[in-house]
Amino acid sequence: MVSNTQIIFSKIPTTFPEVGEHMTIKHDTIDLEAELPENHYIVKTLTLSVDPYMRGRMRAAGTKSYSPAFDLDKPMAGHTVGVIVKSNNDKFKVDDIVYGIGHFAEYTHVPAQLAFLFTPRNEARESGLPLSNYIGVLGMPGMTAYVGLIKFGKPKKGETLYVSAASGAVGQLVGQIGKVLGLHVVGSAGSDEKVAYLKEIGFDGAFNYKTEDTNAKLTELCPNGIDIYFENVGGKMLENVINHSNNFGRIVCCGMISQYNTTNPEPIHNLIQIVSKRLRIEGFIVGEHPEMEADFRKDVTQWLKDGVIQYRETAAEGIESAPQALIDVLKGKNFGKQVVNIASL
Amino acid sequence: MVSNTQIIFSKIPTTFPEVGEHMTIKHDTIDLEAELPENHYIVKTLTLSVDPYMRGRMRAAGTKSYSPAFDLDKPMAGHTVGVIVKSNNDKFKVDDIVYGIGHFAEYTHVPAQLAFLFTPRNEARESGLPLSNYIGVLGMPGMTAYVGLIKFGKPKKGETLYVSAASGAVGQLVGQIGKVLGLHVVGSAGSDEKVAYLKEIGFDGAFNYKTEDTNAKLTELCPNGIDIYFENVGGKMLENVINHSNNFGRIVCCGMISQYNTTNPEPIHNLIQIVSKRLRIEGFIVGEHPEMEADFRKDVTQWLKDGVIQYRETAAEGIESAPQALIDVLKGKNFGKQVVNIASL
């Protein structure tokens, strides 16, 4: 028996979740000696991703959405990189590095019918890139940036791209891909340090939306108007951006994090501009665009290796820090992709 | 000299325009005997279209939009069907029936550099269809229905289409094309007579949004949710429809007439569903899709001749009734396409 501490979804939050109330730590164990049924395997979690959408899964089971509600009193789950420590499944060998949906736990016992949740990612051993990259820039958030900007933003060289939550897991990559594609790139973020980072990684303009006037800054930094808005936050920011949008502008709705932890959503008054400016406002979910995965992995791996893009992460240490790490993301305390390191190889 | 009464744009309105204040009647004359300079021609107005977008042109010259502001103290203009009464232009012969942008006036003297504003439409003489059809179901509003539903709605057989302002110039055709394409079609309108008409022309469901609860009616009449919303009104209606939209729903933003005559636009609170339902909300302007014109004319002419579609119009009589006819449209007093008959052939 070895320790298998887990994070349990223990109560549905109405606003921000709290540690010990909505997410509780359970000290459990797992038997790594027992025989595994056919096609089962056990993954030891190495690094774990906490992401804003998880807040959406902390809801009542009856409310439908694109990703299922977490089961109450069961471990939470998310994208992880792990290593196979035991396997009775031909597709997974002991010591394989895998990527997939694992428990918020030190270990995930994967039954046969869920075996598809992980895929081997052994190239991570030789790539020279940190393992955490595989849940960030090379994982779901990276793919989100790639799909959202390219497939939905339909960027044309010389256009202006504006990104909110621009220093985050998705945003920092959106902006850097924008520069690779020859766009004028502007971003906003919630602290001066984040803004400085954006300029460092090549954004043409950046501002702190908490201390500066968004309208004035958009006028200054997007003198030709906004052609593509990569929407991560929603609410008042969206209203502001619509006022600065060009004709035929694309508003790629990736997320609206400012509205996740409130029961009073912010109103928007200027949608009439959708007609007068012929805007396209469109939502997408990354998992529904697997046809772009091969190109995404090839391009982003290359850009990372070539130093064309950089990728900032904030790491929390140990499974017990996962709940707070998620809350940090929802409150904007993360700087770059928030990961939780659980164990090393 | 013959009478050439005109409607002059005389003042910029802030809410609803008024006759005699923002639109004034000017009793003028035109000389039909004088020689015309090269490539000039004169159109006698037969029937005139008044359309909601004209409210948008009654603005200050400095404010940019997709269609230019009317010039203060000059005649208003819009789609007309007319007959050439004098011409020094090879492309236009006396007695040609023409369609194009003419003055709100009994006659339009078209100078060489604006000669492109009209096109001959002599088939109107033999088609057996009323001339007014050529500014309605076979004109700009008809084309709007065709382009909006087909190109932007991307309808698939069996889907649910919901149309607001459904008995109007655009809406009644949208719904009937929806039926031709095999959709479940629901509409709303502002009076019980309009609702009865919608059922008569084949809508599967219809309701009076002024006397019934929109939410309850959408639940009842769109039991499988809404796949395509043909948006004509905006405001609270849009918010309601988003709540009833299916995943991957298309909201085709044609107009938002409920917001044209107010300085207090209605707020919308539920745009977060754009992400969770992967909605596409898109605006379009009919004039930017000329590639569909040939198909539009062919299909709609055929449907009309075959009796597959019907098209209701409300006619005002005489140029002096044009201002009130426009106000009627903005206030929902028209029933079907509002036209103004100026003269007969």
Ligand SMILES: NC(=O)c1ccc[n+]([C@@H]2O[C@H](COP(=O)([O-])OP(=O)(O)OC[C@H]3O[C@@H](n4cnc5c(N)ncnc54)[C@H](OP(=O)(O)O)[C@@H]3O)[C@@H](O)[C@H]2O)c1
């Ligand atoms: N559609 C998809 O498939 C998909 C996939 C992944 C992510 N997403 C969405 O993409 C967005 C970014 O996700 P991420 O993983 O890259 O997270 P992230 O940006 O790394 O972290 C979230 C950031 O959002 C900002 N934020 C938090 N509360 C805010 C508020 N009230 N107003 C404005 N900004 C606020 C904070 O940055 P500041 O300090 O700059 O405020 C915070 O650091 C989220 O909306 C997420 O739901 C969508």
Ligand SMILES: NC(=O)c1ccc[n+]([C@@H]2O[C@H](COP(=O)([O-])OP(=O)(O)OC[C@H]3O[C@@H](n4cnc5c(N)ncnc54)[C@H](OP(=O)(O)O)[C@@H]3O)[C@@H](O)[C@H]2O)c1
């Ligand atoms: N994008 C384009 O290229 C394009 C081209 C043409 C038209 N349009 C737009 O399409 C829409 C319909 O135009 P149309 O020519 O077919 O006009 P219409 O429907 O024949 O006439 C306007 C109708 O709008 C409804 N209405 C008026 N005020 C309203 C309010 N406050 N709330 C809800 N409904 C109201 C009324 O019908 P009820 O009695 O049912 O309320 C009225 O009869 C308009 O928004 C127009 O601007 C766009």
